[in-house]
Amino acid sequence: MLERLGNKLKDIFNKIAGAIFIDKKLIDEIARELQRTLIEADVDTKIVFSLTEKIKKEAAKDIGGIEKREQLIKLLNDEIIKLLGKEKYELQLEKKKLNKIMFLGLYGSGKTTTIAKLAQYYTKRGYKSCMLGLDVHRPAAPDQLEQLGKKISVPVFINKQEKNPGKIWKEFEQKIKDYELCFIDTAGRDVLDYSLIKEIKEITDTIKPTYIILVMTADIGQAARKQVEGFKSACPVSGVIITRMDGTAKAGGALVACSETSSPVLFIGTGEHITDIESFSPTSFVSRLLGMGDLQALLEKVKSATESKGKEEKKSEFTLLDFAEEIDKMQNVGPLNKIAELIPGIGGKMPPGLLDIQQDKIKKWRHAIKSMTPDEIQNPEIIKETRITRIAKGAGVNAGDVKDLLNQFKLVKGVAGKRQIPDMEQLQKGNISGLGLSQKQLRKLAKKFKGKMF
Ligand SMILES: Nc1nc2c(ncn2[C@@H]2O[C@H](COP(=O)(O)OP(=O)(O)OP(=O)(O)O)[C@@H](O)[C@H]2O)c(=O)[nH]1
Ligand SMILES: [Mg+2]
Structure with missing residues (x-):
């Protein structure tokens, strides 16, 4: 669980905040604990070791006292944020114009649920939204979307008989033009195989989506790298949504894998409820993970104490x-x-x-x-x-x-x-x-x- 990862990181920060002297022994210990914590979160070991080497190297410069502690806390915080991608990405959505957002992913990754969550999220933010069901393989898929649409009062376009996604699009194309956002649900597969790639390519050619978003579950951990690379080779993936962040210890690995493949994580799913979705920002994610809303206060306190006496x-x-x-x-x-x-x-x-x-x-x-x-x-x-x-x-x-x-x-x-x-x-x-x-x-x-x- 993320809570465990957060607690472990908190322990590490606490150790630094509490130490009077930041010496090599402490830095080595911190590096070791960080390695253990990140590997447990399923972050690629190569990435983990290169991060801890960097921290050791940076921290070894000018061994001293209090400024050192501040420096080390900052360094660790910044490096963890960087590991997760540093910047916050957002979809650029034009108002008064149709933005077509298509969702892809393997079976059960959370595509349909996420679409409903986002339809509500953006409706609340003033976008006229609708949902389009193009999962023609799973018989229950149109019903699922229909029910979700009712729940959030967002129009749904489905055709329960039609098995050709292109035809369904053509059927509703004119109606959909009245909306600003159209969330497009597609079918999942067990694996990213030829048939899925072919279908994705056909839908993409017909619909020409504004954005293509890959949905993956957090529990795949670092395997997210392979999956995102696979989908990217089939079509231009604009960003990623990681679901089930609430139920796995491997979430860290999945997030880092996305960052490593330059695939911005746009949102994270944090539960089964329709409101359990959050836009993703590495900075606020880390401060929340650490529970260090007051990290800044901690740094300021150390800083002012050093400056007032040291000048x-x-x-x-x-x-x-x-x-x-x-x-x-x-x-x-x-x-x-x-x-x-x-x-x-x-x-x-x-x-x-x-x-x-x-x-x-x-x-x-x-x-x-x-x-x-x-x-x-x-x-x-x-x-x-x-x-x-x-x-x-x-x-x-x-x-x-x-x-x-x-x-x-x-x-x-x-x-x-x-x-x-x-x-x-x-x-x-x-x-x-x-x-x-x-x-x-x-x-x-x-x-x-x-x-x-x-
Ligand atoms: N705990 C948790 N469950 C989630 C989250 N997102 C989705 N789920 C659950 O995951 C299951 C699968 O979600 P779907 O949205 O049907 O997944 P899908 O990708 O559309 O599945 P297919 O259409 O079969 O490929 C459902 O039971 C959802 O409630 C999340 O963020 N947290
Ligand atoms: Mg689905």
């Missing part, structure tokens, strides 16, 4: 004050569970784990810094063991937390000032301090400390 030039000397400011900046973005709250459906329920520990740690560090004297903040080197205990007491934290803070600061400052490259022992200390930074990350972060950290 002024800093001196090259890095003090505990700078460190405090960076921690502050981090807090400006969050509380991280507030960010998650912006994502509907998650409602502030952040997954427990490392993230909470990190945030907790930062909180303690902020308290510790507040308990220091201005001198100590400027020159943390003067802080001796006895002061550590008192600072900790004053801040309501453990002495170990204050030590972690000082170690982390010393380590980063050392690298930032290029006075010393931390050795493994120091780095390991840095690691247990709760941020979990690798040596490479620390160096990169430290470099940034000279200007701004995140």
